[in-house]
Amino acid sequence: MRRRLTSGGWVAVATTAMVIGSSLTAYGAYYDIYGNISQENIDTDAFGDRPTKVDGAVNIMVIGSDVRTGDNANYGTAEGERPDTLVIAHLSPERNGATLVNLPRDSLVALPDCPATETKPGQSAHTGMIGEAMNNGGVQCLWKTVEQLTGVHIDHFVSVDFTGFKGMVDSLGGVDMCIPTDLKDEKAKLDLKAGQQTLNGEQSLAYVRSRYAQGDGSDLGRIERQQEFMGAMLRKVTSGDILSSPTTLYDFLGSVTNSITTDDGLTVDTMADIAIAMREADMSNIRFITVPNGPAPQDPNRIAWTEPDASQLFQAIAEDADLSGGEEESSGGSAKKEEEPEESAPAVExxxxxxxxxxxxxxxxxxxxxxxxxxxxxxxxxxxxxxxxxxxxxxxxxxxxxxxxxxxxxxxxxxxxxxxxxxxxxxxxxxxxAGDWNGVKGASSGELPESAKGTTAEKPANACG
Missing domain, CATH: 3.30.70.2390 (Alpha-Beta Plaits)
Known part of the structure; x- marks a missing residue:
């Protein structure tokens, strides 16, 4: 049985593994560790019309399904198989960085038709929460859904379970976090005192799972904390002795591969190619973004993606655009843009x-x-x-x-x-x-709206001093 549960921590691992994975070859452990990964066949040919792939960039759909079986049964019960965390990890070696876009599980979206499988009932096209696609049609249906909703070509998927996440953190010797106030959440098994401290695997799992003991209790608030933890985990991996210690590196990646499932196209050679290309990634170029959103009109307890901001974000990802935000400004003497004539407002917006x-x-x-x-x-x-x-x-x-x-x-x-x-x-x-198609007039500026700027993996201002 495939184990597929996540706490959000795999997003950090997905990126760091690409940064450091090429080191495995030097230790003669690459193929040994790769053999621990469970794999699943995804028939992308069945999707029909798919977004175009940009050469060099890689988009990984990071899934964590809320299935609580086996070693993960200690964390409660849940029916079906829905993503607890869903992320598009956009790896851009040419730009020396990565962008990780969270798609909140409370999102109400247009779901496509998906056929039944041996274990799933399938679904007709309808509006529903994004995770229904996986529950009704498996990973293949969710993959199709994400591509159709975003226009982003997905190359691979990965997933990790609760138990594996704890092992990853423990193999790192814990992750340093600043806890601003005392936190207690019995549902998430969280009990932490305020202050700067190193969280072990169990504590880290409780921290990123906790929803009601912190902030406003929303899934969006939890996503922000997960992103903060991901940055801390990335910094721990890339700044410590993980890369220079064969034993620690082997233990860390052993924890990863024992607990993940991928598509069968994510081969050893593919992992090596990505790892080599991403090994120089800078923390300032690893960006965490949540798709722009607001309360859904039909249900304020659910989320609707805000337009046109969401589509501008996805278009930038799909085209591997520069997401630095265009922060460079020329100093003095810059030429002014020629003003374009104003157009009259359309009769219909x-x-x-x-x-x-x-x-x-x-x-x-x-x-x-x-x-x-x-x-x-x-x-x-x-x-x-x-x-x-x-x-x-x-x-x-x-x-x-x-x-x-x-x-x-x-x-x-x-x-x-x-x-x-x-x-x-x-x-x-x-x-x-038709054959004369020549584009959309205002398309592709490559700039992100303010609502999609997000944060980076650089160390933030430390509230603990």
Missing amino acids: PSQVAVEVVNGTGVSGLASEVATALGAEGFQVVGTGNPMDAVPEQTTVYYGTGQEAHAQTLADALQTATITENPALGTTVQLVL
């Missing part, structure tokens, strides 16, 4: 336009890319797909009765498009991409 994107070009992944770009411009993308009928010669926006203004707003946002009425359509306009 993009936020009121529901769009389905259909890829008629034959370019794999284009519909997902366009969907992400339109989301970044504020449009409500309700689906993507391939054409059922003949593809027009020109990129065309089709609209139903009374929706011409909606179609015109969309067409005005595109470099090239014509609009045509189709009375069979309802309130959703349909964008069919």
Whole structure:
């Protein structure tokens, strides 16, 4: 039986393992340790139209499912198999860094159709919490869901369980944390005194699992604490004697591989390639971000991703854009941008336009890319797909009765498009991409909105002194 439970700590391990994994070869332990990993086949060909992969960058879907069996039964009971933590780890060797984007488990999203498996019932397309995809269709369904929601090409997935997380921390000799106040949470088995201290595996697990003893008790607050812990764990691995001690390195990575599951495409050679490329990663270039969000309109106890901010973030990740925030400013004498003429406001705002994107070009992944770009411009993308009928010669926006203004707003946002009425359509306009497709006018500045700046793995100001 695969063990797949996480506390959020694997995100740190996913990054640090890529930074230090190449050292294993020198110790003759690489293949020995790799043999401990459980693997699962993922049929990505079944997804259909997928986002385009950017050469050099690697995107890993980090999953922790809330299944409490085996050694993890001590942490309570839970039905089904849902992610307790879900992260896109974007590794960018060319930019000497990584970005880790948390997708909160309370997110209400559009879930795609997924077939039943030997152990899962499958699902029809519907709106639900993001973790339902895994519960209904397994890792493959969750992978498909994340790609369709974000427009980010996922290369691999990994997962780790509670017991393995504790072993990782203990193999490091603990992780140094500043605890601002006394913390006690019986549900998470947390009991810590305020002050600077080194947390062992059990204490670390309780700290990152705790939800109600700290902050406002929300999952978003817990994510912030997990990110803080991840940074501390990364700093411990890269600044101590872990890299120079064969025994400590072997114990650390042994704890990792004994407790994770990956896709079968994450081979030894792939791990080595990533590790070598990422070994010079700087802590200031390892960024933690939570997808911009707010209360869901239909349920304030759930989360909705904020647009266009979320789509701008995902587009930057999908394109491996520079996420430094454009902080460099030229000093004096910089040329001013030529002011562009103001455009009149559209009759219908993009936020009121529901769009389905259909890829008629034959370019794999284009519909997902366009969907992400339109989301970044504020449009409500309700689906993507391939054409059922003949593809027009020109990129065309089709609209139903009374929706011409909606179609015109969309067409005005595109470099090239014509609009045509189709009375069979309802309130959703349909964008069919043809051979003349030339992009979205405002797409891809590479800059992140303020709500998606996040934090880095550099040591923060220490509240404990």
